[in-house]
Amino acid sequence: MELNVTNSPFNEAQSEQLNQVFSKLTKEQKIWLSGYLTASVNTQQASNQTDLPISTVNTNVPSPKTRAITILFGSETGNAQGLAETLENKLKEHHFEVNLSSMEDFKTKDLKKVEDLFIITATHGEGEPPDNAITFHEFIHSRKAPKLNDLRYSVLALGDESYEYFCQTGRDFDKKLEELGAKKLHPRVDCDLDFDEPAEKWMEDIINELAEETGQKQEEYDAVNTEKTSATQKYSRTNPYEAEVLENINLSGRGSNKEVRHIELSLEGFTESFEPGDCIGIFPKNDPEIVEKLINILVWDPEEEIVINDNQDKLKLKDALENHFEITKLTKSILTKAAEIFNNGVLSEKVKKERWIYGYVEGRDFIDLINDFPPEDLEPGALYKILRKLPAREYSIASSYEATPDEVHLTIGAVRYNANERDRKGVCSVQFAERIEPGDTVPIYLKKNPNFKFPKSDETPVIMIGPGTGVAPFRAYVQDKEELGINNKAWLFFGEQYFTTDFLYQTEWQSWLKDGVLNKLSLAFSRESDEKVYVQHRIEENSKEFYEWIEQGAAIYVCGDEKNMAKDVHQAILKVVQTEGHYNEEEAEAFLTQLKKEKRYQRDIY
Known part of the structure; x- marks a missing residue:
């Protein structure tokens, strides 16, 4: 990463000079310099405190970690990758040797050589690994997986508690690594949508355990890291x-x-x-009408101050229900916690059956739960023990x-x-x-979404498949293409219900088509005729040309609904590859898997 005025406290001239120096340093020289600067800062701070004897100043720099650390991530939308990069930076600040890799780029033959392994992974769909974790997931669950008796590990799993197979991929890795003989350095942590705090705590715990082994002290880094954080502070999930x-x-x-x-x-x-x-x-924010209805059902005082989290932070009840708690979606966790607190015998019996839970939460909210299983003496202060934070x-x-x-x-x-x-x-x-x-x-x-990135090359054709609001990133790309003067071919597949009422950004697409910024536009309006036509049908109708674009090096992008559209589109592309490439189904799937590895088949589905 190069320094510049936006990601560092240096001006443009200083950044340029430092980049020139850093580019010529070896890895060992960079490590030495990092330690030297840390010691220099500590010494300077100590010398300014005249009431402390100089003998109390510790200028020793911890020696580099001898055990090599590997971080592997499986990421669909970029969250797991972002956390993996954060962990890498934190470990390097403590002078540990770190290898960061996506699971698809990691050479499985090297797994036996790994000493400390940290896995950060999302779960996709119905408990499936993300696309870039599939190969590694299959390997570790195959007969080829080696015994890992010398490996230490920990897993950070990302998920959404409203799904039945919450954090399943992380649980899969955790269970299998243990079966292969690996030892847990730290217990697995499962994160819901609001993952910032538990992920940060997991990282801190890991670093503390590693640092304790080598005699490092966290406080030796606090002053330097605090200065760096304040210098590079930017807007984020925790600072919107x-x-x-x-x-x-x-x-x-x-x-x-x-x-x-x-x-x-x-x-x-x-x-x-x-x-x-x-x-x-x-x-x-939650709908004020829903909030008012909930307060009235429970006969609570909207102005009462209540605790909203384990840190004992407080808000007025109305504010907490509007701005902090999720009240329109139920999860397994919410039902099991409610069963403990509601003191409702019927609910307590119902939650013993997992199948019932997942049938009940579908399409219901907290008001439904209150009406169906009235709680006995529920206090507003108990809400934080039941409800999750509004994501x-x-x-x-x-x-x-x-x-x-x-x-x-x-x-x-x-x-x-x-x-x-x-x-x-x-x-x-x-x-x-x-x-x-x-x-x-x-x-x-x-x-940032590193797994959905467009080419800026004139040589790479782009096929965009985005029905409904899935067209959004393609509008961004074609605008970018026009502004930067990128002359590659571009083909958009768009679908909705009616041409006259639902053709999103119609005049823009037609203008880009006329000007040659967009080369081809295939439309599917499902309610215009008795026979419903969707984007996947347009793909099959254009089978020959679609495959010709792929042979020319085209990258395929799909954005939109996961449950139906994405699966149907994948099957249509698979059929095109089979038909035009003369492959059987297994060969066609392998062909598309290779496209994914080459970043020529990317999906942003939800």
């Missing part, structure tokens, strides 16, 4: 940026069955750039930084449906649809 809403426009035409909002947010003063494929996370919602960026650096655009479909005899609303999407206007502000953060 308040973005002003510039525009909030309904893209759907009159008579549409849907409501899709085009949102423009100001980034004035944000300072960080983004790329097509990246996301914006938004911290939403951020992440949306693909729909604009190019090159085109509009001081603002970011999002494409948000309002979620409304009826389930279990009650109308339901998406927390964040309907907040934008019904309660947010230009001039309001929303807390946001930028999330």
Whole structure:
């Protein structure tokens, strides 16, 4: 990583000089220099404290760790990779030797040589490993996996408690490594959507255990690291940026069955750039009507101050229910905790059956739980023991930084449906649809997505498949393409219900097609005829040309619904490869797996 004025406390001239020096240093020289600077800072601080004898100053630099550390990540949207990179940086600051790798890039034959292994992985779909963890997951569960009696390890698992197979991939790795003889350096930690604090605690615990073995002391690094953190502080999940809403426009035409909002947010003063494929996370608020209904059912005082977490932080009840707790979604954890606190015998019996739990939580919220299983003497202060923190919602960026650096655009479909005899609303999407206007502000953060990145080469054709709001990152890419003058071929597959009411960004696509920025546009409107037509049908109709693009080196991108669209599109692409490439199904799957490894088949599905 090169130093510059945005990621370091140095000015442009200093950054340039330091980069020139660093580029010529060996690994050993960099380690020595790091230790020298640490000692120098400590000595200078001590010399300024005239009441302390110089003999109390410790200028010794810890020697490098002898055991080699390997960090492997399995990441779908970038969270696991980001945490893995954070752990790598923390370990290197403590002078440990670290090898960081995605699971797909790690050579499995080297596993026997690893001494300390830290795995950070998400879980995809119904308990499946992320795409870039599949090969390693299969290897470690195969007969080829070696005995690992000399290996120490720990696993950080990311997931979503609302899914049945919560953190399953992390649990798989943890169980299998133990079966292969490896020893746990630290117990596995399973993280829900709000993963920042438990992940940070896991890292601290690991580093403390390693440092204790080598006689290192955490306080030797605190002053240096505190200075560095303050110098490079930026907006994040834990320090969100308040973005002003510039525009909030309904893209759907009159008579549409849907409501899709085009949102423009100001980034004035944000300072960080983004790329097509990246996301914006938004911290939403619960609907005040739902909050009021819940308070009335329980006959509580909305102004009462309650504890909201283990740190004993407090908020007024109404504020806590609007801004802190998730109340519109149930999970297995919520039901089991409620069974312990509600003192409702029926619920206590029901939660003993796991199958019942996953049937019940579907399409129900906390109000349903209260109505169906009335609690006995439930106090507002017990809520934090039952409910999880309201998680951020992440949306693909729909604009190019090159085109509009001081603002970011999002494409948000309002979620409304009826389930279990009650109308339901998406927390964040309907907040934008019904309660947010230009001039309001929303807390946001930028999330990089290293697994959904577009080429900036004239030689790489791009095939984009994005029905509905899945078209958002492709609007960002084509804007980028136009601004940067990238002359590669681009083909968009877009689908929705009706041409006249649901063709999102219609005039822009048609203009780009006319100007040659977009070379081909294939549309599928499912309600225009008796026979429903979707994007996967358009892929099969264009089978020959689709495969020709692949042979020319095209990269394929898919964005949108995971449950149906992504699976159907994958099958359509598989069929194209089989038909045009004359492969059997197994060979075609291997072909697509190779495309994934080459970053020529990337998906952002949700």
